[in-house]
Amino acid sequence: MSTDNTEPAGQDAPAAQADQPRHMWRIVAIWFILAAILDPLFYFLVGPHVPPGTMTDNASDNQFDFNILLVIAVPVLIAVWVYLGYCIVMWRSTRKGVPDPVGGPQARSHLKVQVGWIVTTTIMVLGLFLFGTVRLITGNGSGGGEGPNPIWTPTSATVLPVQVIGQQWKFTYRYPTFGGMETSQLIIPDHTTIAFHVTSLDVIHSFWAYQLSVKADANPQQDNVAYTETKETGNVTVRCSELCGIWHGAMFNYGKVVSKSDFETWAKKTEALTAANTKLLPPFAWTYVPDANNADGGYYPDNVDPYSNAEVYGATPGKPTPVNGQ
Numbered sequence: 123m124s125t126d127n128t129e130p131a132g133q134d135a136p137a138a139q140a141d142q143p144r145h146m147w148r149i150v151a152i153w154f155i156l157a158a159i160l161d162p163l164f165y166f167l168v169g170p171h172v173p174p175g176t177m178t179d180n181a182s183d184n185q186f187d188f189n190i191l192l193v194i195a196v197p198v199l200i201a202v203w204v205y206l207g208y209c210i211v212m213w214r215s216t217r218k219g220v221p222d223p224v225g226g227p228q229a230r231s232h233l234k235v236q237v238g239w240i241v242t243t244t245i246m247v248l249g250l251f252l253f254g255t256v257r258l259i260t261g262n263g264s265g266g267g268e269g270p271n272p273i274w275t276p277t278s279a280t281v282l283p284v285q286v287i288g289q290q291w292k293f294t295y296r297y298p299t300f301g302g303m304e305t306s307q308l309i310i311p312d313h314t315t316i317a318f319h320v321t322s323l324d325v326i327h328s329f330w331a332y333q334l335s336v337k338a339d340a341n342p343q344q345d346n347v348a349y350t351e352t353k354e355t356g357n358v359t360v361r362c363s364e365l366c367g368i369w370h371g372a373m374f375n376y377g378k379v380v381s382k383s384d385f386e387t388w389a390k391k392t393e394a395l396t397a398a399n400t401k402l403l404p405p406f407a408w409t410y411v412p413d414a415n416n417a418d419g420g421y422y423p424d425n426v427d428p429y430s431n432a433e434v435y436g437a438t439p440g441k442p443t444p445v446n447g448q
């Protein structure tokens with residue numbers, strides 16, 4: 123090809139193209155065969171092992187959703203790889219008889235490619251939007267925190283409420299139906315709908331029970347509700363997923379889904395064992411505000427702004443200490 127840019131573009135193109143194999147159709151054929159083989163293989167072999175597993179209804183739903191996304195993504199990935207691979211093999215500069223690189227007007231404005239690109243990506247994005255919305259609604263919130271007034275509530279007649287309290291830097295759990303006992307480990311029964319009531323005593327944390335596929339922000343003075351239904355026994359990892367201070371990375375603990383009978387036994391035993399401690403705790407409530415004035419584990423009355431100047435940590439009750447020592 124001449125380096126003379128004034129030469130009319132594509133003058134010798136028809137003759138050159140006639141000798142060329144139909145690259146586009148070759149690429150499409152290779153892509154189609156690979157995608158048709160790898161997609162089902164991926165879905166059936168890898169799919170069942172995709173996180174977060176199947177410990178709850180939300181977890182199974184989320185696993186299915188991830189698999190659908192991956193089944194859509196795999197052909198896209200294969201298309202990119204096949205195209206790159208084909209280009210490297212067919213048009214590498216060391217190969218004899220390769221056509222010169224095409225530039226200038228010839229390489230611009232390929233209507234079919236442009237329309238094909240826009241239509242395909244639009245269909246994919248709108249399809250994913252629809253899919254995500256439908257799955258969120260049919261999945262009853264998909265294990266996410268729904269705030270204090272959940273839109274999606276479980277149909278089950280028996281729901282076990284478990285309060286999750288985040289604080290720098292740990293999670294504890296209170297069981298209002300077992301005397302308001304507080305534990306440092308999350309234990310819940312199998313085949314039961316659980317209502318997590320997530321709150322915080324200080325800054326914003328986030329309760330992420332990975333295997334349960336539950337994630338809900340823990341905000342001070344907010345009762346953030348998230349539902350899930352347990353389907354299998356097993357171990358659960360709970361992590362804070364909101365940067366909450368210097369030991370955020372160490373804010374995790376482990377829990378368990380146990381059989382219903384094991385749960386009953388554990389809960390009754392723990393309730394009795396911790397009865398003396400429970401008496402010292404503030405009465406069970408959906409939210410708590412540590413008492414800054416007394417700093418003794420007492421709690422603010424409702425409707426007092428915990429962060430007003432009159433409520434400074436360490437101040438004497440009734441004698442507010444102004445901030446900055448003024």
Ligand SMILES: [Cu+2]
Pocket residue numbers: 288291326327328362363364365366367370373
């Ligand atoms: Cu945290």
